Amino acid sequence: MPDWIPHILIPWTLCTVLGFKFKQFSQENIAVVLMGALIPDIFKIYLLFNLNGIYLENFLTPIHLPVGSIIIAGLISLLFTNRKSIFFFLILGVSTHFLLDLLLFNGGMHLLYPFSPLSLQIGIISATDFNITILSIIAALVVYFIYKKQDSN
Amino acid sequence: MRFNRVIIASILILLLFLVCSNYASNEEYHSTVNELVFYSPDNQLVSGIITEVYPDGFQVSVDDKKGNYINYRVITSFKVELSDGAYVLGTLNSPNVITGEKIVTVKRSEFKFVIIRSIVGFILFLIIFLTYWKFNFKTFNFTRLKENQRFSQPQNPQKISDFLGVRKMLCIFLNFLKKILRRK
Numbered sequence: 007m008p009d010w011i012p013h014i015l016i017p018w019t020l021c022t023v024l025g026f027k028f029k030q031f032s033q034e035n036i037a038v039v040l041m042g043a044l045i046p047d048i049f050k051i052y053l054l055f056n057l058n059g060i061y062l063e064n065f066l067t068p069i070h071l072p073v074g075s076i077i078i079a080g081l082i083s084l085l086f087t088n089r090k091s092i093f094f095f096l097i098l099g100v101s102t103h104f105l106l107d108l109l110l111f112n113g114g115m116h117l118l119y120p121f122s123p124l125s126l127q128i129g130i131i132s133a134t135d136f137n138i139t140i141l142s143i144i145a146a147l148v149v150y151f152i153y154k155k156q157d158s159n
Numbered sequence: 160m161r162f163n164r165v166i167i168a169s170i171l172i173l174l175l176f177l178v179c180s181n182y183a184s185n186e187e188y189h190s191t192v193n194e195l196v197f198y199s200p201d202n203q204l205v206s207g208i209i210t211e212v213y214p215d216g217f218q219v220s221v222d223d224k225k226g227n228y229i230n231y232r233v234i235t236s237f238k239v240e241l242s243d244g245a246y247v248l249g250t251l252n253s254p255n256v257i258t259g260e261k262i263v264t265v266k267r268s269e270f271k272f273v274i275i276r277s278i279v280g281f282i283l284f285l286i287i288f289l290t291y292w293k294f295n296f297k298t299f300n301f302t303r304l305k306e307n308q309r310f311s312q313p314q315n316p317q318k319i320s321d322f323l324g325v326r327k328m329l330c331i332f333l334n335f336l337k338k339i340l341r342r343k
């Protein structure tokens with residue numbers, strides 16, 4: 007996805023809608039889903055290393071793949087008491103990240119690594135697309151007002 | 160409990176290191192062709208900065224992720240501007256010449272705007288997350304700050320089986336069995 011606004015707002019919107027039906031999607035757990043949605047982009051710390059002349063992009067790429075993100079989600083879930091459900095919500099967030107990144111046209115992702123070298127991506131939006139950001143903001147605002155209305159009743 | 164966490168964390172970090180090392184050492188075996196839209200196996204996908212513009216195309220400088228840059232000549236009628244970013248999918252004619260089939264360009268200013276939007280997104284995440292969680296340095300874990308009134312959690316720790324409705328389905332099934340047994 008182009009930036010972190012849709013990566014945050016789209017899972018928030020979906021989970022809040024699910025929260026109308028399932029009480030497990032409380033705002034606390036949705037916050038964990040949002041954390042999960044940012045896990046794959048931890049690999050972008052390579053940019054900081056690049057500034058110092060250390061090139062780690064290849065080495066850190068698995069963090070932006072399901073295999074690495076699942077391991078990081080496992081590590082983060084150790085910082086919570088209710089680890090199993092936290093891990094589940096983190097993985098949910100990670101999944102939304104990859105689903106959104108699948109839409110991009112920027113070189114593909116080896117989603118099936120280490121089982122397959124296939125590079126997958128649908129390639130329908132550019133890496134700097136702003137429309138998806140606006141759409142996600144509108145959707146989040148609509149759901150937020152419905153949520154607030156339900157919350158006050 | 161804390162000791163267990165350290166052991167599990169060490170195993171996971173080691174596993175992550177192994178996965179990263181394996182990926183970096185087998186880089187050349189990773190396909191760069193997008194398999195979801197069924198491009199031909201001869202297709203090459205490159206992305207980089209446009210360094211030269213010619214009447215019949217442009218030159219794109221591609222970072223090999225090791226601090227080196229490889230120049231590719233792209234043959235196309237697509238109009239581009241110098242120092243824009245470009246994603247090029249095309250057929251490799253000779254080692255460094257590509258006939259462009261699908262080209263997406265990104266302006267440098269757009270990249271900066273993406274970074275600004277991402278910072279806003281991260282701040283939004285921090286606001287949401289820190290409204291509901293805080294880090295306890297004594298126990299070294301996150302604790303819930305407050306319970307949401309409408310979507311409040313049960314007092315007992317939530318189980319995944321509850322979420323999937325397994326427990327509810329088991330209850331329905333057991334009640335059904337009881338009814339059958341009573342009839343008999």
